[in-house]
Amino acid sequence: MEQFVITIKSETGLHARPASQLVKKAATFSSHIKIEKEGKEADAKRLLGVMALNVKNGESIKVTVEGSDEKEAVLAIKEILEAY
Numbered sequence: 481m482e483q484f485v486i487t488i489k490s491e492t493g494l495h496a497r498p499a500s501q502l503v504k505k506a507a508t509f510s511s512h513i514k515i516e517k518e519g520k521e522a523d524a525k526r527l528l529g530v531m532a533l534n535v536k537n538g539e540s541i542k543v544t545v546e547g548s549d550e551k552e553a554v555l556a557i558k559e560i561l562e563a564y
Contacts, residue, residue, distance in 0.1 A: 481546040482554045487538065490564035494535035498564040503527045505556050511547025513557065524557070 488494055494502070506513045506524040513524035515533060517540075522529035524543070535541055543561075545553045 481544060482550045483542060483544045484554065484558065485540050485542050486558065486561050487540045488535050488561065488564070489537065491537050493537050493539070494530065494533070494541075494561075494564070496531070498560065499527060499530045502557065502560050503530060505560050506553070509545075509547070509549050509553040509556070511545050511550045511553045513553060514544045516542045516544070 490498060503525060515522050515524050515530060517533045517535055520533055522533050524530060533541070541561075543554075543557055545557070547553070
């Protein structure tokens, strides 16, 4: 299992476009990818779940990745989240 915490720097937070790109990228991995914010969790492969977290600019989220391709998934997810 791999975990990391990241602060969202996008002025609009984790809105539709980055959330959609995150979900698309997460779906390419067999690992289970979970996003957590303030005790609420969402499956990173489900757009509505990710958007329901309502992640805003300056807020931190914890990402947990567990599975056979977790190292690759962590790198890809970090790349997407850091781009916004």
